[in-house]
Ligand SMILES: Nc1ncnc2c1ncn2[C@@H]1O[C@H](COP(=O)(O)OP(=O)(O)OP(=O)(O)O)[C@@H](O)[C@H]1O
């Protein structure tokens with residue numbers, strides 16, 4: 070204990086052989102670290118600097134420009150669809166994960182669901198948008214098939230290309246992601262905990278209320294936050310589905326960067342990006358906190 | 369007779385235990401017979417160890433008593449009441465599992481108080497009783513620790529306190545020590561026995577470790593293929609095994625080929641009486657305890673079926689176990705260490721076999737040890 074807490078004692082006891090050794094195990098991580106530095110830390114720094122840059126020197130004008138109705142709306146919509154798709158995905162995904170966890174560990178259900186989720190959680194962008202447009206889009210075959218039978222799913226407008234459509238399409242990758250993230254926590258639940266509860270006089274209700282519930286709550290909340298961040302930062306799927314306006318923040322950013330109608334405004338785009346970075350950072354910090362607690366309980 | 373042995377240990381019991389009867393329990397799993405008519409009557413306050421190789425049905429027996437599994441047929445009677453159809457949470461059983469099973473989100477005292485909470489005992493009393501139970505298992509100072517802040521042995525002691533806090537009628541322990549290292553295991557074994565005697569609770573202790581079973585139990589039931597092959601006090605099980613299986617599973621046994629003739633078995637020229645005198649004549653394996661083998665040095669020049677060379681010595685403390693190579697066969701002898709030290713490896717010796725009654729086996733192979 071003492072030796073471990075005090076580097077001097079450690080080195081004194083075990084003399085170095087032949088000077089300082091280069092920590093070789095770092096070399097393997099080097100490409101990844103360079104990658105992270107180039108494409109995560111550097112862009113973040115650029116965003117931060119850009120957000121606070123004015124025409125002449127540092128300025129808060131970009132930040133204050135965020136205070137416009139359509140931009141606040143974009144943030145609100147982003148938060149709304151992220152929350153909605155995270156909650157729907159979390160609940161549905163947790164139920165699916167529970168079915169898998171309580172089933173045969175080498176059974177078909179587990180094998181199929183695990184591998185399918187691994188693929189589908191990454192599914193998104195144009196392909197996913199197209200899949201939905203082709204099936205329930207305004208000329209999608211399911212839509213037409215239903216229409217022939219007198220059911221018009223778009224009676225109140227083509228919601229597929231609006232926010233409700235985004236929630237539906239996002240759910241498609243949120244559920245598999247939930248299964249991937251939540252299944253390990255469910256697998257960490259030991260059957261002895263239920264048996265112990267029963268031998269101590271508790272029933273199913275007591276088990277869920279006092280044991281499984283409290284044990285799984287942090288993992289569930291954490292996974293929901295991860296789903297939120299996942300939806301919040303998704304761009305490609307939304308861009309493929311929605312072709313006009315600034316409905317959510319990532320699309321608004323894109324519009325300010327690439328607009329051909331003279332509304333180019335990289336500074337404002339960076340301020341928007343900064344807002345996203347801050348929100349995602351907070352969410353991920355909470356996620357990490359909850360995850361740490363879970364990993365201690367459900368090993 | 370065995371009941372009096374058990375009752376003797378109960379002199380200072382704080383509370384009388386109840387009788388527990390397992391009657392002709394049968395349990396099959398898809399093609400596997402886990403229990404094949406197991407019967408066992410445990411006297412109030414008695415600690416019975418179920419000992420047997422892996423897969424013989426020990427855990428199944430215990431889970432039937434707990435109500436975690438249902439028997440295909442047979443009955444479980446606790447304190448005169450037939451509990452066979454009752455669910456676990458109505459049975460009043462305390463359980464300690466092999467795998468660590470403390471609730472990880474609760475502290476030690478909250479774990480111990482959990483069963484009281486299920487019984488709606490008020491918070492102040494829960495805290496107090498949990499404190500008493502932790503004191504009983506010697507962990508008063510650890511009440512506020514979580515499972516991950518406790519060693520394996522401490523976790524199992526908290527689990528014991530948790531099981532006992534609800535004052536169950538029966539205590540069930542399924543290999544509670546097997547995840548621990550040898551030293552902790554021996555200490556905690558004695559600790560469990562002390563607590564069990566103090567509380568006076570009828571206890572079923574499942575293990576595949578014969579040393580553990582012999583050390584802790586009032587009576588040991590040696591299980592084989594879903595039934596109890598022999599039930600008796602540890603000394604009887606060890607020194608008078610009733611069947612070849614028990615003889616070979618409990619303690620070390622030399623398997624010496626011989627020939628049965630007229631109620632005796634001839635092993636390399638030594639005639640030994642048989643435990644089963646009606647055994648048919650013909651070749652057989654005599655099961656001879658290392659304690660029944662004596663060794664004399666001075667075999668340098670002699671020859672014969674009982675002359676050989678010492679190849680290894682294992683010191684066990686006051687006694688030592690010496691391996692002697694007889695050419696076609698290695699024999700173990702258990703000797704006082706003072707004698708064994710005079711026989712370094714390489715010494716030529718002559719052995720003798722004490723003519724105690726022996727069991728014979730006609731199986732090809734020894735049963736597998738757990
Ligand atoms: N849930 C189950 N499904 C199928 N077979 C089972 C089940 N539980 C036990 N068995 C089988 O029943 C037999 C007895 O099992 P049991 O767990 O009682 O053995 P055990 O004596 O406790 O063994 P161990 O020392 O390995 O714990 C074994 O052959 C086992 O494979």
Ligand SMILES: [Mg+2]
Pocket residue numbers: 426427428
């Ligand atoms: Mg078992």
